[in-house]
Amino acid sequence: MTITSLNxxxxxxxxxxxxxxxPRRPQNVWLLFVSYVFIVxxxxxxxxxxxMVTSINFLLALRLRINDQGQSGLLWLGIGFNxxxxxxxxxxxxxxxxLEAALASLGLSTQAGGLQILVPLxxxxxxxxxxxxxxxxxxxxxxxxxxxxxxxxxxxxFPKLLAGPIERARAFLPKLSQPRIVDNGLIAxxxxxxxxxxxxxxxxxxxxxxSFLPDVFEIPAKYTPPELVFWLVIYAFALYxxxxxxxxxxxxxxxxxxxxxxxxxRVPYFSRNFTEFWKRWHITLSEWLRDYIYYPISRAxxxxxxxxxxxxxxxxxxxxxxLVSGMWHGFSLNMxxxxxxxxxxxxxxxxxxxxxxxxxxxxxxxxRQCLGIIIVFSLVILAWVPxxxxxxxxLQLWEALLNWxxxxxxxxxxxxxxxxLLGSLVLDFIQYRSEDEFIFLKWSPLTKxxxxxxxxxxxFILTAGNFxxxxxxxxx
Amino acid sequence: xxxATLQIRTAxxxxxxxxxxxxxxxxxxxxxxxxxxxxxxxxxPPRMGSRHYQLGHKLALLDRxxxxxxxxxxxxxxxxxxxxxFDPEAFQTGYKKMTGQDIHCFNFGIDAxxxxxxxxxxxxxxxxxxPRLLIIGTDPRDYAVAREDRDPAVVLKxxxxxxxxxxxxxxxxxxxxxxxxxxxxxxxxxxxFQFGGTLWSKTKVDNEILPNGxxxxxxxxxxxxxxxxxGDDSFEVTYYTxxxxxxxxxxxxxxxxxxxxxxxxxxTQIIVVEMPVADGLxxxxxxxxxxxxxxxxxxxELASIYQVPFWQTEPLDFIPxxxxxxxxxxxxxxxxxxxTWLGQHVGTAEYxxxxxxxxx
Numbered sequence: 029m030t031i032t033s034l035n036x037x038x039x040x041x042x043x044x045x046x047x048x049x050x051p052r053r054p055q056n057v058w059l060l061f062v063s064y065v066f067i068v069x070x071x072x073x074x075x076x077x078x079x080m081v082t083s084i085n086f087l088l089a090l091r092l093r094i095n096d097q098g099q100s101g102l103l104w105l106g107i108g109f110n111x112x113x114x115x116x117x118x119x120x121x122x123x124x125x126x127l128e129a130a131l132a133s134l135g136l137s138t139q140a141g142g143l144q145i146l147v148p149l150x151x152x153x154x155x156x157x158x159x160x161x162x163x164x165x166x167x168x169x170x171x172x173x174x175x176x177x178x179x180x181x182x183x184x185x186f187p188k189l190l191a192g193p194i195e196r197a198r199a200f201l202p203k204l205s206q207p208r209i210v211d212n213g214l215i216a217x218x219x220x221x222x223x224x225x226x227x228x229x230x231x232x233x234x235x236x237x238x239s240f241l242p243d244v245f246e247i248p249a250k251y252t253p254p255e256l257v258f259w260l261v262i263y264a265f266a267l268y269x270x271x272x273x274x275x276x277x278x279x280x281x282x283x284x285x286x287x288x289x290x291x292x293x294r295v296p297y298f299s300r301n302f303t304e305f306w307k308r309w310h311i312t313l314s315e316w317l318r319d320y321i322y323y324p325i326s327r328a329x330x331x332x333x334x335x336x337x338x339x340x341x342x343x344x345x346x347x348x349x350x351l352v353s354g355m356w357h358g359f360s361l362n363m364x365x366x367x368x369x370x371x372x373x374x375x376x377x378x379x380x381x382x383x384x385x386x387x388x389x390x391x392x393x394x395x396r397q398c399l400g401i402i403i404v405f406s407l408v409i410l411a412w413v414p415x416x417x418x419x420x421x422x423l424q425l426w427e428a429l430l431n432w433x434x435x436x437x438x439x440x441x442x443x444x445x446x447x448x449l450l451g452s453l454v455l456d457f458i459q460y461r462s463e464d465e466f467i468f469l470k471w472s473p474l475t476k477x478x479x480x481x482x483x484x485x486x487x488f489i490l491t492a493g494n495f496x497x498x499x500x501x502x503x504x
Numbered sequence: 505x506x507x508a509t510l511q512i513r514t515a516x517x518x519x520x521x522x523x524x525x526x527x528x529x530x531x532x533x534x535x536x537x538x539x540x541x542x543x544x545x546x547x548x549p550p551r552m553g554s555r556h557y558q559l560g561h562k563l564a565l566l567d568r569x570x571x572x573x574x575x576x577x578x579x580x581x582x583x584x585x586x587x588x589x590f591d592p593e594a595f596q597t598g599y600k601k602m603t604g605q606d607i608h609c610f611n612f613g614i615d616a617x618x619x620x621x622x623x624x625x626x627x628x629x630x631x632x633x634x635p636r637l638l639i640i641g642t643d644p645r646d647y648a649v650a651r652e653d654r655d656p657a658v659v660l661k662x663x664x665x666x667x668x669x670x671x672x673x674x675x676x677x678x679x680x681x682x683x684x685x686x687x688x689x690x691x692x693x694x695x696x697f698q699f700g701g702t703l704w705s706k707t708k709v710d711n712e713i714l715p716n717g718x719x720x721x722x723x724x725x726x727x728x729x730x731x732x733x734x735g736d737d738s739f740e741v742t743y744y745t746x747x748x749x750x751x752x753x754x755x756x757x758x759x760x761x762x763x764x765x766x767x768x769x770x771x772t773q774i775i776v777v778e779m780p781v782a783d784g785l786x787x788x789x790x791x792x793x794x795x796x797x798x799x800x801x802x803x804x805e806l807a808s809i810y811q812v813p814f815w816q817t818e819p820l821d822f823i824p825x826x827x828x829x830x831x832x833x834x835x836x837x838x839x840x841x842x843x844t845w846l847g848q849h850v851g852t853a854e855y856x857x858x859x860x861x862x863x864x
Contacts, residue, residue: 048510055509211511238696286509444697477522481530492692 029069031190031277032230039066044284052207056177059285063186067149074148077113082180084109085158089165089172089179098166106162114155117148118359150189152356156316157183161197163320170198178204187282191274193290194312208286218283220468221276223483224455228273230487232452236266239445245417248428254437256429260409262445263416265452268297271310295460297408300389300400302373305408313353322349342378347371362414362422369411531684538683541571548707550686552679554662558587558614560686562717566610566633569715576633578609578850581622582641585779586613589834590641591843592716598847603855607847611717616655619646623760624660628668630772637850637859638772640764641779643832644789644799647753647761720836721829728782728828740830741788748788751795753802761803765810773859775850776807776814780823780842785831813859815849817842 029035043062047055067075088106092099161182164170173179182200244251244259251259275292282289290312299305306314326345329338347368354367380386389397410429414422459465468476537543549564551557570576580590592609599607612629619642626638649656659665667676678685690702699706713719732741761776768774778800789795800816807814822845827838834842853859 208509209511210509212513215512235696473518474522476519477526480519480523481526484527485530485534489688489691489695492688 029066031274031281032226039069040281040284047285048210055208056181056204059186060177060181060184063181063184063189066186067184067189070149077117077148077151078154078184079180081110081113081154081158082183085162085183086173086176086179089162090174092162092165092172093168096168098168100166103162103166107159110155110158110162114151115359117151150191153189153192153194154183156194156313156356157197160316160320164196164198170201173197173201175205185282185287187278187285187287188289190278191271192312193275193279193292194316195290196316199290203287210284210286214283214286216469217466218280220466221280221283223280223480224468225273225276225278225280226487227455227483228269228276228452230273231483231490232448233266233270233273235448235490236262236269236445245421245425248421248425251428252434252436252438253429253432254435256425257409258437260412262449264297264405264409264412265449267412267416268293269452291465294465295456297405298401298456298460299404300392300397302370302377302404302407304389305404306370306374313356317349317353321352322346325349339382342381343375346374346378350374357415360418362417362419365414365419365422366411369407369414373407373411535682535684538687543687544683546703546705547687547690548702548704550690552662552664552686553675554658554664556614556658556662558713559659559662559665561713562612562614565713565715565717566612569608569610569717570633572715573608575608576610576635577607578637578639579612579629579633579635580609580639580641581612581617581625581629582779583613583617583622583643583646584615585643585833586611586641587615587717587719588721588829589613589779589839589842590639590846591718591720591836591839593718594840594843595847595850598844598849599851600847602848602851609716611719613641613717614659616649617646617659618649618651618653618656619757619760619764620651621656621659622646623763624665624669626764626767628665630767630770631668635772638767638774639846639850640774640776642761642776642803643779643781644751644753644796645747645832647757647799647802648747648751649757650754651756718839720839721833722836723829724826724835724837725828725830726825728784728831729825730784731787732784744785744788744831748785748795749790751789751791751798753799758802758806761806762810765806765812768810768812774810774812775859776803776812777846778803778814778816778818779832780817780834780838781832782823782828782830788831813853815846817845820845 029039039062043058047058050058064075064078067078085106088102088109092102092106161170165172173182178201181204182195182197188195239262240259244256245263248256272293279289279291292311292313294308294311296305296308299308322345325348326341329341329344348371350367350369350371351364352367353370354363354365357363357366389400392400410426413425416422417425458467468479471479544564549561551560552563554560566576566579578595580586580592580595582590590611590613592611595609596607599605612625614625617625622640626640629635630638651657651660660669663673663675664679667673667680693699693702701707732745765774765776786792786796796818800818804814804816823834823838823841827834827841829835829838850859
């Protein structure tokens with residue numbers, strides 16, 4: 029049941045119909061029930077894993093503070109359990125073939141590929157939520173949740189289960205204890221978010237993804253550098269619109285339940301430096317990494333150094349943080365390389381801070397801001413290469429990008445996707461300029477109606493041929 | 505009392521009304537465009553949700569033919585044997601020779617159809633087009649293939665066909681009522697600049713279906729009177745061996761034939777014709793000619809119960825050796841001979857009053 033399917037729409041409408049007729053407390057029970065129904069619709073084992081993770085973390089958190097003192101042993105036990113659970117499922121693909129071979133050598137043969145473990149739905153996302161919850165409780169920043177239903181719902185809430193946003197318990201749990209009001213304003217905002225999300229996902233991202241020439245990144249030597257750059261730009265926008273579209277849709281759906289979910293993107297490709305980029309790209313993950321990886325390392329280094337602006341403090345925290353980010357996306361060399369590259373970008377960007385004060389981008393002259401946008405975007409798309417392709421293919425592609433002996437553009441058909449790229453930029457520019465993601469609500473009723481009708485018609489046409497692509501971030 | 509979660513205070517605003525009105529307007533205009541000739545002519549026919557490449561194609565050609573001629577008098581249905589073996593033009597010539605009258609015919613044979621899927625199409629075609637004459641080309645295979653087998657299932661599970669047979673689905677309803685919906689897949693592909701299979705000018709067609717539904721083939725096969733080679737694992741040989749080596753006529757297919765024959769009472773004259781087969785085909789049957797004769801006898805019995813003519817071609821042996829595409833399909837030459845004979849036979853039967861069709 030993908031979130032752009034008719035089944036998901038019907039499922040949500042039915043869930044809402046019952047939800048609106050219930051008082052608050054049964055509403056949470058109902059939401060928990062439908063969230064587990066949603067998970068079971070994929071695979072019942074996913075629900076079993078989530079149930080186990082939920083129960084263990086709930087019980088651990090209740091014992092994490094005794095007499096106002098955090099129990100560090102229990103905290104590490106909890107973190108270890110969550111990390112190992114994630115590692116076990118994510119690494120299963122690596123060790124199962126070995127295990128099958130070992131069993132076969134002992135005469136206990138299984139069918140080829142008979143041992144299969146699916147990565148539970150949303151595991152990467154709710155693992156981060158459980159860790160931050162335990163740490164917050166340990167630090168005394170959050171009281172352990174005594175209501176099992178609320179805690180289970182925090183992890184299982186179906187609109188955010190597949191691919192976030194990664195909500196903090198500190199912000200999310202209080203919402204579950206308060207009465208929720210869904211009024212005209214919230215409905216308008218939710219509808220707008222869903223429409224923008226559908227435009228990003230079904231019209232822009234899926235169209236761009238299906239427009240790739242089949243071998244463009246498999247045989248990069250066949251193409252000239254300008255052509256490769258062009259398709260990398262297309263990939264960058266496809267990826268962004270896919271994930272941003274997903275987030276907008278689930279935030280819109282959650283709005284109908286009166287539960288606000290955090291934004292994940294704020295026009296990231298208009299970032300003027302990498303620090304800004306990570307405040308605009310996958311915001312809930314970036315903030316999680318900042319609070320639970322970057323700051324602790326930085327604080328530890330500060331304690332052992334005379335100055336906060338020491339070389340070690342400028343280099344080590346961003347590098348480790350981004351390497352962890354890479355590993356969270358996948359246990360593979362290419363993802364580690366992707367994370368390492370971003371760590372490197374952030375480090376290089378901070379080095380000048382050793383000898384001069386940092387000037388915020390908004391205080392720089394316009395030409396510097398524009399140049400910053402171009403540099404950041406160029407380096408970001410270079411880093412998307414190992415994000416998308418295995419290491420050998422990524423190296424080949426980089427190599428092909430360096431060979432500028434032929435600059436011809438032979439595949440003119442590729443320019444036919446430019447209107448979609450332009451559409452994405454226009455959408456971003458409108459939101460960027462106004463600094464208001466709900467800016468479209470301020471348009472005249474006729475303009476809003478015309479836009480919605482055009483969007484509906486485009487979706488009606490562009491979903492006919494089964495060109496729909498799975499959400500990219502759902503696989504992490 | 506605690507406040508309710510849903511608190512909508514006013515009636516739907518201007519945006520909602522504008523959206524609804526504009527949407528209705530846009531859909532109406534788009535539907536009008538999709539129904540227009542200039543829109544349809546450059547495009548390949550829509551598939552009606554079917555994986556069968558010929559079904560939507562033949563429906564669209566039939567519609568176009570009716571738009572052009574103003575009427576359709578006779579339609580021949582059946583499997584690929586009809587598709588390649590019934591030449592409406594030759595039929596019309598043969599018919600005219602005997603009656604002096606013009607008749608407009610269409611070939612609605614589609615690949616791999618069985619008695620069950622043909623019966624489904626007969627029901628829809630009689631309902632939609634009311635032809636005065638419906639000719640069913642039949643062969644032993646029609647009764648050996650189960651409705652769940654891939655080939656008939658492709659037709660029967662087509663959303664539009666299933667809807668027309670009473671199995672409601674939104675998809676089927678929309679396909680039946682909206683040309684915009686039928687052409688939606690084409691528009692999607694065109695928007696992605698995928699022209700092959702969408703625009704006639706960009707679509708590669710090996711054996712083009714003519715506007716009257718006939719798919720002529722020029723190839724001549726010479727092996728058709730010989731038994732297959734023992735080691736021959738070609739599709740044709742393995743397929744015929746599978747369905748004919750222990751030949752069974754399934755009840756569901758015989759019931760379907762009866763449902764077709766029943767239409768004879770509804771104002772449409774039904775004629776059942778045995779499609780010619782080459783002598784070599786008998787080698788595939790476990791009991792050779794006796795299996796084949798069992799098929800002829802059973803179909804003949806059912807036809808006589810419903811007082812429907814069943815015309816056999818096997819004793820006539822009028823297809824020359826250069827008239828075959830393979831063991832059971834006629835090529836262009838064979839099709840012309842068979843269709844002319846059929847046209848003359850229909851004309852004669854009509855003249856003699858043996859069949860009840862009103863004159864065109």
